[in-house]
Amino acid sequence: MQVTESLPPSVPRHLSFDDDLPxxxxxxxxxxxxxxxxxxxxxxxxxxxxxxxxxxxAHHGFDVDQPGKDSYRLRQAGASPMLVASRARVALMMETPGREExxxxxxxxxxxxxxxxxxxxxxxxxxxxxxxxxxxxxxxxxxxxxxxxxxxxxxxxxxxxxxxxxxxxxxxxxxxxxxxxxxxxxxxxxxxxxxxxxxxxxxx
CATH class of the missing domain: 3.40.50.300 (P-loop containing nucleotide triphosphate hydrolases)
Incomplete structure (x- = not known):
């Protein structure tokens, strides 16, 4: 599949469409x-x-966590990924500082x-x-x-x-x-x- 503009080296030239997920x-x-x-x-x-x-x-500096919360403190201590789960919601946070995109x-x-x-x-x-x-x-x-x-x-x-x-x-x-x-x-x-x-x- 072709692309229409130059891409960063980390972006592949095609996606795999070998499934039925639209x-x-x-x-x-x-x-x-x-x-x-x-x-x-x-x-x-x-x-x-x-x-x-x-x-x-999103822009590279976004953060969905809240300073002072346990999950935030554990991330600051080095946890990656950090997964927070409750009966109603799951949030997975991963640090990817080395990625261009x-x-x-x-x-x-x-x-x-x-x-x-x-x-x-x-x-x-x-x-x-x-x-x-x-x-x-x-x-x-x-x-x-x-x-x-x-x-x-x-x-x-x-x-x-x-x-x-x-x-x-x-x-x-x-x-x-x-x-x-x-x-x-x-x-x-x-x-x-x-x-x-x-x-x-x-x-x-």
Whole structure:
């Protein structure tokens, strides 16, 4: 599978799709409102009976722990990984200071045992996996779809000229967006390659 931009050396040139776990990337520039939109879509997808997992890329300095808590103190003492579990929740924290970039394939493997129906991947824009692009012209950035053959649909609040085979969605139409995403697991088996060019050759 081909990629559309240069990747750090730690990022593989392809993902393994040798299973039936559907993935869908959510690609958007900062300021587009992707997290707010996902907050509104996830409950609707859950109402459709879909078990949803989300993998989100974050800046290297993030921390979900709280200073002073036992888990934080044990991590500071050298525990890695650190797993905290209760009846209601499990949190696994690992230190990865030597990595240039998070390994998406490894992260997918971590959520796989929970048997989600669909994994939404926020961030990881350079990785070769099918994507839904969210686009608002007022953000002042360029569309990715023309350069990224993995984009399968664009949700926007303005009319756009899109490449052949790319679905146009209204970013403000939650019903239509829910319908499109809910149907993705059924399309997954035939969606594990980039879009093809008009000549029938794989897109560059």
């Amino acid at each position: 993935l869908l990337g959510i690609a958007a520039w900062s300021g587009t409102g992707k997290t707010t939109l996902l907050e509104r879509l996830l409950p609707r997808l859950g109402e459709r009976g879909l078990r949803m997992a989300v993998i989100k890329h 998070a390994d998406l394939a490894e992260l997918v493997g971590m959520v796989r045992p929970q048997h989600p129906d669909l994994v939404l991947v926020e961030g990881f824009k350079a990785w070769p996996l099918p994507k839904l692009e969210l686009y608002r012209p007022e953000v002042g950035k360029t569309l990715r779809v023309a350069q990224d053959p993995w984009v399968r649909a664009v949700a926007s609040d303005a009319p756009l000229a899109l490449p052949e085979g790319v679905a146009a969605l209204d970013i403000n139409d939650l019903v239509a967006l829910t319908d499109w995403i809910a149907a993705w697991p059924a399309r997954w088996p035939s969606s594990q390659l980039p879009r093809e060019s008009k000549r029938g050759e794989p897109a560059p």
